[in-house]
Amino acid sequence: MAMSVFEPLAGNPRIRKIMVRVTNWVGDAVMGTVEMAALRKTFPVAEIVVVANPLVAELFRDHPACDRVMVHDRKGRHRGFVGFLKMTLELRREKFDLAILLQKAAGAALLAFLAGISYRLGFSSDGRKLLLTHKIPFDREIWAMHRVQQYRKLFAAFGINGGEELLCLQVSAAERTWSHTRMPGDNWLAINPGAAFGSAKRWVPERFAEVADRLQALHGFSVVLTGGPAEVEIGLAIEAAMQQKPLNLIGKTTIREMMAVLERCRLVISNDSGPMHVAAALRTPLVAIFGPTDHTKTHPWCEHYRVVRYPVECAPCMLKVCPVDHPCMEGVTVEMVFAAAGELLYS
Secondary structure, three states: OOOOOOOOOOOOOOOOEEEEEOOOOHHHHHHHHHHHHHHHHHOOOOEEEEEEOHHHHHHOOOOOOOOEEEEOOOOOOOOHHHHHHHHHHHHHHHOOOEEEEOOOOHHHHHHHHHOOOOEEEEEOOOOOHHHOOEEEOOOHHHHOOOHHHHHHHHHHOOOOOOOOOOOOOOOOHHHHHHHHHHOOOOOEEEEEOOOOOOHHHOOOHHHHHHHHHHHHHHHOOEEEEOOOHHHHHHHHHHHHHOOOOOEEOOOOOOHHHHHHHHHHOOEEEEEOOHHHHHHHHOOOOEEEEEOOOOHHHHOOOOOOEEEEEOOOOOOOOOOOOOOOOOHHHHOOOHHHHHHHHHHHHHO
């Protein structure tokens, strides 16, 4: 695989301030945390600043390998051409020495270029090859890898090594205190029934309810429902179908509070979604239900997890809305998910 013809990055004493532009999707951004430790180890005295949209930025507050967060709000103050120029000026004032672009869009590379950042590292995808100083192609070999391995390949190509084996997010002491107050006791099961990508990734609400009831009866769990405002109706459907009323926090927490909730649980059952990766980064045992997406590229990157899926010829299709009768998700039974949960609880 060809490397850039420019000088190596590791060991460069001129790199004192680093911008990391993470992706706009929660799950992909979390999967990039494996290499944040490698960045800190390679540049121990550099200031590391994560640049992200407002939602994703919250994930990196209190992160051990992030000194500061800058928000790129393309729906607010950085909207449109004027907003783009405003963000460019904000980055230029920071005087970054290195930009690491985990986001593969051309716009991210153009911002780094116009901001005058000397070293710009990323995949040479989306027509941005000339905007990067250090790049590797997003070829078939990398495309076939798990997302974590893709990031690792990119960093390692330029001597940035020594990352963590697992994902990493950190909950603050105050957030942990809040979750203990909101969720008394130590035997919680989280059900995360949403998926921002689209309805095709969502398992049947009534089946979530049945699994929760069965695990509650067998293990004495208290059940909490997690998710964002878009999943409120799904949460109400699960709540109505359950025999014992759960703590329904869907649409009622910030992303930082959701992190504290997921960390507090003994087990999480989730669709393939951003919160699934958040739970993995917090080391919470996890049952992940996959349908139209490719589990080989985005399965939870953690020690204690099970993937549950029903193989069909049309999967993975990567469609947001199923054009047929949702066979990949309809094929996932309550018994399959219940069995996977039991394996984790008794392992």
